[in-house]
Amino acid sequence: xxxxxxxxxxxxxxxxxxxxxxxxxxxxxxxxxxxxxxxxxxxxxxxxxxxxxxxxxxxxxxxxxxxxxxxxxxxxxxxxxxxxxxxxxxxxxxxxxxxxxxxxxxxxxxxxxxxxxxxxxxxxxxxxxxxxxxxxxxxxxxxxxxxxxxxxxxxxxxxxxxxxxxxxxxxxxxxxxxxxxxxxxxxxxxxxxxxxxxxxxxxxxxxxxxxxxxxxxxxxxxxxxxxxxxxxxxxxxxxxxxxxxxxxxxxxxxxxxxxxxxxxxxxxxxxxxxxxxxxxxxxxxxxxxxxxxxxxxxxxxxxxxxxxxxxxxxxxxxxxxxxxxxxxxxxxxxxxxxxxxxxxxxxxxxxxxxxxxxxxxxxxxxxxxxxxxxxxxxxxxxxxxxxxxxxxxxxxxxxxxxxxxxxxxxxxxxxxxxxxxxxxxxxxxxxxxxxxxxxxxxxxxxxxxxxxxxxxxxxxxxxxxxxxxxxxxxxxxxxxxxxxxxxxxxxxxxxxxxxxxxxxxxxxx
Amino acid sequence: xxxxxxxxxxxxxxxxxxxxxxxxxxxxxxxxxxxxxxxxxxxxxxxxxxxxxxxxxxxxxxxxxxxxxxxxxxxxxxxxxxxxxxxxxxxxxxxxxxxxxxxxxxxxxxxxxxxxxxxxxxxxxxxxxxxxxxxxxxxxxxxxxxxxxxxxxxxxxxxxxxxxxxxxxxxxxxxxxxxxxxxxxxxxxxxxxxxxxxxxxxxxxxxxxxxxxxxxxxxxxxxxxxxxxxxxxxxxxxxxxxxxxxxxxxxxxxxxxxxxxxxxxxxxxxxxxxxxxxxxxxxxxxxxxxxxxxxxxxxxxxxxx
Numbered sequence: 001x002x003x004x005x006x007x008x009x010x011x012x013x014x015x016x017x018x019x020x021x022x023x024x025x026x027x028x029x030x031x032x033x034x035x036x037x038x039x040x041x042x043x044x045x046x047x048x049x050x051x052x053x054x055x056x057x058x059x060x061x062x063x064x065x066x067x068x069x070x071x072x073x074x075x076x077x078x079x080x081x082x083x084x085x086x087x088x089x090x091x092x093x094x095x096x097x098x099x100x101x102x103x104x105x106x107x108x109x110x111x112x113x114x115x116x117x118x119x120x121x122x123x124x125x126x127x128x129x130x131x132x133x134x135x136x137x138x139x140x141x142x143x144x145x146x147x148x149x150x151x152x153x154x155x156x157x158x159x160x161x162x163x164x165x166x167x168x169x170x171x172x173x174x175x176x177x178x179x180x181x182x183x184x185x186x187x188x189x190x191x192x193x194x195x196x197x198x199x200x201x202x203x204x205x206x207x208x209x210x211x212x213x214x215x216x217x218x219x220x221x222x223x224x225x226x227x228x229x230x231x232x233x234x235x236x237x238x239x240x241x242x243x244x245x246x247x248x249x250x251x252x253x254x255x256x257x258x259x260x261x262x263x264x265x266x267x268x269x270x271x272x273x274x275x276x277x278x279x280x281x282x283x284x285x286x287x288x289x290x291x292x293x294x295x296x297x298x299x300x301x302x303x304x305x306x307x308x309x310x311x312x313x314x315x316x317x318x319x320x321x322x323x324x325x326x327x328x329x330x331x332x333x334x335x336x337x338x339x340x341x342x343x344x345x346x347x348x349x350x351x352x353x354x355x356x357x358x359x360x361x362x363x364x365x366x367x368x369x370x371x372x373x374x375x376x377x378x379x380x381x382x383x384x385x386x387x388x389x390x391x392x393x394x395x396x397x398x399x400x401x402x403x404x405x406x407x408x409x410x411x412x413x414x415x416x417x418x419x420x421x422x423x424x425x426x427x428x429x430x431x432x433x434x435x436x437x438x439x440x441x442x443x444x445x446x447x448x449x450x451x452x453x454x455x456x457x458x459x460x461x462x463x464x465x466x467x468x469x470x471x472x473x474x475x476x477x478x479x480x481x482x483x484x485x486x487x488x489x490x491x492x493x494x495x496x497x498x499x500x501x502x503x504x505x506x507x508x509x
Numbered sequence: 510x511x512x513x514x515x516x517x518x519x520x521x522x523x524x525x526x527x528x529x530x531x532x533x534x535x536x537x538x539x540x541x542x543x544x545x546x547x548x549x550x551x552x553x554x555x556x557x558x559x560x561x562x563x564x565x566x567x568x569x570x571x572x573x574x575x576x577x578x579x580x581x582x583x584x585x586x587x588x589x590x591x592x593x594x595x596x597x598x599x600x601x602x603x604x605x606x607x608x609x610x611x612x613x614x615x616x617x618x619x620x621x622x623x624x625x626x627x628x629x630x631x632x633x634x635x636x637x638x639x640x641x642x643x644x645x646x647x648x649x650x651x652x653x654x655x656x657x658x659x660x661x662x663x664x665x666x667x668x669x670x671x672x673x674x675x676x677x678x679x680x681x682x683x684x685x686x687x688x689x690x691x692x693x694x695x696x697x698x699x700x701x702x703x704x705x706x707x708x709x710x711x712x713x714x715x716x717x718x719x720x721x722x723x724x725x726x727x728x729x730x731x732x733x734x735x736x737x738x739x740x741x742x743x744x745x746x747x748x749x750x751x752x753x754x755x756x757x758x759x760x761x762x763x764x765x766x767x768x769x770x771x772x773x774x775x776x777x778x779x780x781x782x783x784x785x786x787x788x789x790x791x792x793x794x795x796x797x798x799x800x801x802x803x804x805x806x807x808x809x810x811x812x813x814x
Contacts, residue, residue: 126776129562150563257757310670311649460561461778470757503780506559506569 071117074101078110080378082385085117085131085138086197086370087124092399092408099395103388110381132156139376140386142368143194145179145187146457150504152182152193157371159191163383168391172412173199173443179453180369187458194369195390198409201365201442201451202262205328205336205433207321208345210237210249221435224350224361224448227267227293234302237324251302252325253314254294256469259327261454264290265362267354271465272455272497279464279497282490286356291475291482293354298476306473318342325349330439334407337431348435350449363442364454401430410439460504464496556786561779575786585787587762588770591676595747595766598680598687599740603733605684606691611725613692614699624696628689635686639753642682643669646754669754672763679764682750687743691736698732699725727811734810738802745795748772767791 088096100116117138119127124142131137143151151157160169169177169192176196183190211218214236219225225233234251241248254260261269267290273280281287297303304317318326319342328336328348336342350361370386372379389395394403396416401407402424411417417440424430441449456462467489474480480488519527556576559569579585609627613620630638645652646668654665668678706724715723748768751758758765758773765773767787775784 129781132563147563150561154563154565156563307648307667307670310667311647311651461780463778471761473760499780500778503559503561503564506561506564 071115072097073113073115074104074111075113076104076108076111078108079112080110080381081113081115082111082140082376082378082382083115083117083138084140084385085119085124085127086140086142087121088118089408091406093118095395095398095404095408096389098398099389099392100385102392103385107381107384114385135375137373137375139373139378139382140370141373142197143180143371144368144457145453146459148180148182148193149187150460151371152184155374157193158374158376158379158383159193160195160372160383160386161191163372163380164192164195164387168387169195171391171415172196173414173417175199175365175443175451176367176369176412179367180371194371195386196412197368197370197390198412199365199367199443200330200409201439202258202327202329202363203348203438203442204262204325204351204363205318205332205346205348206325207318207323208347210321210324210344214239218347219349221347221349221438222448224266225352227352227354230352231297231300231302234297234324238302247301248322250304250317250323252297253303253309253317253323254297255314255327256472259314260294260469260472262327262351262361262363263294263354265364265452266290266351266357266360267293268357270455271468271493272459276455276458277497277501279490279493281468281493282487284486286354288482288486289356290354291472291486295472295475295482299478306476309473328433330410333433334431337433346433348433348438350438350441358450360448360450362449363451365442365451366453366457401432405430407432410443414444459497460500464493464500467492467496552785552788555782556789558782559780560782560785562781563779569782571782575783576790578783579786579790584762584765585767585770588765588767591764592745592747592766594676595680595683596741596744598683599737599744601680602684602687602691602740603736606688606736607695607729607733609688610692610695610699613696624692627692630686631689631693635749636753638686639682639750642678642685642750643754646678669764670760672760675755675759675764679750679754682754683747686750687740694732694736695729698729702728730810731812734802734806738799741798741802742795745791745798 084100086096097116100114104111104114128141137156143157148157172195176199177192178188180194180196181188181190181192206219208218216233216236219233237249237251238247239249240246254263264287268286269284269290271279271281271287298305303309304312304314304323314323314326317323321344336346351363353359353361370389372382372386376382390412393413393416396411396413397403397420399408400411400416400421402411402416402420407430411421421430422436425432425434425436438449442451445451456465471485471489475482475485555566557570557572558566558575559571560566613624644650648654648665648667648670651665651668653668657663657665666674669675702725706728707720710720710724746768747766751764751766751769752772755764758769768791771784771787771791774780774787
């Protein structure tokens with residue numbers, strides 16, 4: 001008797017706390033949580049697990065609301081519900097929310113409600129882990145190329161081939177058609193599991209005003225510099241402007257974590273072997289050559305020193321007009337076009353090409369895709385929604401700036417990118433670097449340009465690469481030679497890679 | 510037996526009251542089970558697995574393998590060493606705090622304003638003041654090096670970019686941040702010491718050093734004990750300032766603490782099982798250190814009675 005009462009008391013407290021957490025979530029979620037609570041209560045002895053998870057989850061949602069996440073629900077007259085959970089910037093959210101509204105209007109008779117929940121990227125991963133642990137997945141969420149394998153192996157996401165027509169799939173960049181395929185063994189082949197939210201790459205940019213001041217010709221977008229040419233140009237752009245005996249303008253600034261690999265890739269460097277099981281660093285001649293070139297830029301004073309770098313990063317120095325070349329992700333373009341942020345003329349160019357590669361300028365690309373939960377009750381509707389978010393022409397015109405004049409990302413649809421978007425760039429309707437072909441070259445590949453995902457995108461985590469980039473400053477400082485460094489760092493990298501492979505293999509239920 | 514009999518004869522009113530009593534007991538009990546016991550048990554289980562958050566927890570149990578690996582994990586021990594080095598700041602903070610408290614424990618003008626000023630860092634957001642100090646320590650544009658250059662004409666040290674300096678910088682920051690709390694505690698402790706002790710000592714002809722050594726110091730020992738325990742526990746849990754000032758763990762991982770390492774493992778590299786094992790080891794260490802402290806307190810902690 002007493003036990004039973006205790007059970008009821010526990011359940012009621014749980015219910016109360018669940019409800020308290022629900023104040024900031026949608027009715028839909030509250031409903032789910034309540035069902036769980038009742039289930040637990042009816043089991044009397046208080047199988048607390050489910051309830052706990054539900055409570056934790058709602059508490060989580062409430063907490064993240066304080067941190068700037070938000071959810072909005074859009075309603076129709078039908079009986080189907082969808083829960084969309086994404087991370088986005090505030091201005092992106094407005095555009096995509098309008099798209100969802102349009103979608104709800106188009107499917108008014110089917111849809112009862114679409115919950116559109118958006119949070120920050122940091123919050124997102126932790127919340128997704130909570131969702132997975134609680135076995136309560138949203139209908140639509142993100143998957144990165146790196147996660148496709150484990151999401152599929154663990155049965156979290158659905159293949160889209162049956163739901164999305166081939167024309168839609170074929171309309172996006174070739175890269176994004178490839179990286180979300182998986183056949184159970186290899187990524188890049190088999191069924192398609194996601195449609196791209198975007199495709200981005202890490203291009204190179206130069207400050208035109210500094211070139212003008214030095215009386216130099218601009219880089220040729222159709223012929224990227226060789227290593228040697230690049231050093232010569234950088235030498236001419238590294239100067240002491242105010243004559244106080246200290247250099248205050250440099251040729252280039254590099255951030256080791258993200259901005260080093262394009263130099264190395266452009267010399268044919270690969271850190272891992274073909275099947276990504278062995279680190280190939282210690283006896284990698286191409287890497288030795290490229291890393292020597294890269295670190296010599298700093299040793300020879302063509303970049304700010306390591307100490308100067310800790311004081312003010314390359315990005316700030318670029319914005320301040322202190323360096324002539326700097327990396328430019330596609331996501332940086334809008335900021336660089338903004339006169340208040342970057343009051344200089346600039347344009348895009350390719351990363352310098354090393355002597356031992358394939359003669360092309362290489363960089364890395366990034367993407368995130370929309371996928372449909374394997375547990376979704378309305379997979380068809382969810383798939384139609386992601387097709388809308390990914391490839392709706394009006395939506396793509398809006399996010400790429402063709403209609404809005406503010407480019408958040410490049411269009412996913414190739415025809416739109418090469419057609420209307422380029423026209424809008426040329427006519428000045430979209431503020432964008434005029435050498436946008438450099439980016440398209442990286443996306444699609446041509447005689448001068450090529451790009452791939454980072455190798456860390458194919459391994460379970462990026463831990464094996466951390467020892468490499470985080471120690472490179474020791475070479476720049478002259479504390480260790482390139483050769484010694486590569487010998488020293490390989491075992492540590494291999495150990496972390498082995499761990500990642502083990503985790504990858506354990507990622508199957 | 511007696512209680513059972515009593516219960517049978519309980520009035521309806523008493524029964525109702527008993528029910529309410531259970532409900533009141535349930536509130537903290539459920540809270541404890543949900544937010545303490547469950548996560549602790551969960552972490553213990555996870556620490557014996559290769560759980561990644563994505564895969565199944567029960568399908569990837571590996572026993573004590575995570576623990577075995579931690580014992581030979583260089584990065585873990587490096588982070589542990591750094592964590593312990595940071596604790597140099599604890600005695601420094603205690604001595605400074607006691608001195609300032611004694612200075613403030615007199616009738617001087619502006620005493621309240623001074624106390625408030627010392628306490629401001631304690632109530633400020635840790636993230637905010639960490640960002641602030643990252644700029645104070647900045648190599649080229651920082652306040653400290655600005656002063657240094659004005660005085661000596663030379664460029665100051667690379668506070669956050671050098672393996673040794675970064676530790677000194679963080680110790681300076683932690684002492685600054687914690688000082689106000691220590692001062693307030695010592696001030697309260699000082700005000701609890703009865704005046705007549707000092708008067709008696711004065712009559713006996715004791716000088717100020719003897720008064721400090723034989724009255725103040727021993728009677729402050731309960732406060733010292735409390736500050737020591739909380740600082741040691743807090744010292745093992747340092748994370749935010751390291752994450753904000755040196756997001757990649759400092760040059761050659763020289764500023765990373767155990768909790769920083771744990772966070773990186775669990776949330777950057779998706780090794781939630783391994784991270785849990787690090788957390789369990791940390792909890793055990795904190796438990797042992799605290800237990801030793803409590804055992805040893807009889808030897809030096811004195812109370813007025």
